[in-house]
Amino acid sequence: MRADSERTVRKILEAAERVLAANPAATMEQLAQAAGVARTTVHRRFATREALLDELTGWAARQFADAVDAARPDAAPPLVALYQVTANVLRVKTGWSFAMNRTAGDAHPEAARIHAEVRARCVRLFRRAQEAGVLRPDIDLDWTRRVYYALIHEAAGEDTGGDADADALATRVVDTLLRGAGAAAGLAGQPGM
Structure with missing residues (x-):
């Protein structure tokens, strides 16, 4: 019985993500219809639309952490880990775009805790990358993390016709992070810099 209940909840959450990504104002009835369950089934699992949205936010945060x-x-070599983290996160962000971009996520205690843990892991990974010579020794790691997050956000929002290739996007993000967009490796020592 519990496995059936978990499958039903997952089915509802996956349908809610699809429908809400296309129409954030969708009703509980529309979500139930998309999940292929009765509206009463959705209401039995989630008393309110807000309760469903909160669970969706928590679910997406757990997918993100996983x-x-x-x-x-x-544990993986820093460059390999950076690429794989990027590809994995892009898969989650493109698959769970509504829930991952929901501003209420900051107010969701579990989601906030998970995102803080992921931020700390990102800083540790960047520190390892810096120690391995992948990142410059003088780079500001917090700034680099914020730029990296912005690159991921932009890549996840890129209109690829619904056929986003997370590996290709990850390559683009990591390449842009590590090489930048300039023709030279850096501006230090350039006239006027």
Whole structure:
């Protein structure tokens, strides 16, 4: 019985993500229809629309953390881990775009805790990358993390016709992070810099 209940909840959450990504104002009835269950089934699992949205936010945050963990950022070689974390996170962000971009996520205690843990892991990974010579020794790691997050956000939002290739996007993000967009390796020592 419990496995059936978990499958039903997952089915509802996956349908809610699809429908809400296309129409954030969708009703509980529309979500139930997309999940292929009765509206009463949705209401039995989630008393309110807000309760469903909160669970969706928590679910997406857990998917996000699992994606980071799967890349082994504390054990894999830093460059390999950076690429794999990026590809895994892009898969989650493109698959769970509504829930991952929901502003209420900051108010969701579990999601906030998970995102803080992932931020800390990202800083550790960047520190390892810096120690391995992948990142410059003088780079500001917090700034680099914020730029990296912005690159991921932009890549996840890129209109690829619904056929986003996370590996290709990850390559683009990591390449842009590590090489930048300039013709020269750096501006230090350039006239006027």
